[in-house]
Amino acid sequence: MGQAMRLYMRSDAGSIPMRARRRLPSFLDPGQKFPDLAEMPPELAMMVLSNLNPTELCLAMCVNDFWREMAKDELLWQGLCRATxxxxxxxxxxxxxxxxxxxxxxxxxxxxxxxxxxxxxxxxxxxxxxxxxxxxxxxxxxxxxxxxxxxxxxxxxxxxxxxxxxxxxxxETYANKFLPNALRGFFSNIQSPGHNTQQLQTLLDMFAQRFINCNPNCGLTKDGICILCYSLILLSVDLTSPHVKNKMSKREFIRNVRHATQEANDELSGHLYDNIYLLGHIAPERW
Structure with a gap:
């Protein structure tokens, strides 16, 4: 089968010796433009159909009765359901x-x-x-x-x-995730409420509690995480907004965090700044 397939994949079908072509299965005949599933081994036919999307599977059902029965196979549609x-x-x-x-x-x-x-x-x-x-x-x-x-x-x-x-x-699971990465993932799934401060507070409270549950030894309290999240959101807006001309420096961010909470040391604040500077907004296209 391997040699036959290599011969079949050549661009010039006429270059295949007649003796070799006689040994090809009918569904690999270079002269047949569209291989017929009915002539393939069932396992190979199912492998072909498993690469089709739902629209293509529905179109395959229109070919003939054999294709219809193969394309209606429950395993194919179960895979599509669970993948989607x-x-x-x-x-x-x-x-x-x-x-x-x-x-x-x-x-x-x-x-x-x-x-x-x-x-x-x-x-x-x-x-x-x-x-x-x-x-x-x-x-x-x-x-x-x-x-x-x-x-x-x-x-x-x-x-x-x-x-x-x-x-x-x-x-959601945030075990062993760096805080800004976890928050970025949170907003990608939940979606930021924009400038609705009350809803944002609710979301951050939920996120902070879940982050602590996933990382009980993180050394931060729920209030401390909320403060850091607010700081990261403000930094995101500052660094990514074209309307802000004088961007916040790393030194300024560290100083601001130091004044807001005693739970984050300067080294952690520096790493938080670097993450936003390198990876971008915490909640892109939502603020």
């Missing part, structure tokens, strides 16, 4: 009679598109069909394990659902 939505409650029903991952994918896709237009309507669509449970834990796990949801819709939804926000924060 890491967790939904409906996965636990996979052994029930009549359960279909292909049908579930279509419903999840429809629910996601609905969510991205209106988060409340999208969640209602998913819960009514039993795809996710109408509980803070289930909804939070759904949001946490997919990147298909519109971040602004997520932000506006969580602003109204404090219990779901708490569950979502509890799913």
């Amino acid at each position: 939505w890491g967790w939904v409650a409906a996965y636990e029903r996979k052994d029930e009679p009549g359960f279909s991952f292909m049908e579930l994918f279509m419903q999840l896709d429809e629910g996601t598109l609905t969510f991205n237009g209106d988060a409340d309507v999208g969640i209602e669509y998913l819960t009514k069909r039993g795809i996710i449970e109408d509980t803070p834990v289930s909804i939070a796990r759904f949001i946490h394990t997919t990147n298909r949801l519109d971040r602004w819709q997520v932000r506006n939804y969580l602003a109204k659902k404090h219990d779901i926000l708490e569950e979502l924060v509890s799913l």
Whole structure:
């Protein structure tokens, strides 16, 4: 098979000796533009289909009856579901009679598109069909394990659902992460509330508590972490905003942190400054 494949991959099919071409399987015949899955070993046919996206799999079903049956394989659609939505409650029903991952994918896709237009309507669509449970834990796990949801819709939804926000924060892990990197990851998932000071305080309180839970020996208190987070956000704005002409120096930042809290020594403050200077904004494109 290896030699046959190497011969097949040559750009000039006519250069393959006739004797060698007679030894090629029919689905590797250079004269056949599109190999037929029906002539492939089942394992190879499934490997080909496993590289297709959902749209391509649906198009493959239109080729013929054999392609249709292969492209409807549950393992293919289960892989697509779990790769796109890491967790939904409906996965636990996979052994029930009549359960279909292909049908579930279509419903999840429809629910996601609905969510991205209106988060409340999208969640209602998913819960009514039993795809996710109408509980803070289930909804939070759904949001946490997919990147298909519109971040602004997520932000506006969580602003109204404090219990779901708490569950979502509890799913984050910041063990052994440097504070600004952890905060950057936090805002990439939760999304900064902009200049809403009250909401920002709520988010930072949640983040600080979760950071301490993940790093109990970090040597910082919840209030100390909140102060450092505020300092990092202000530094981010100062260093990245084109409207700020006189950028804060490292010495100035260290001095400001020293006056704000006694929990961070000058060395830590210097490392915090370097992180923002080199890696950029804590919450890019949100402030």
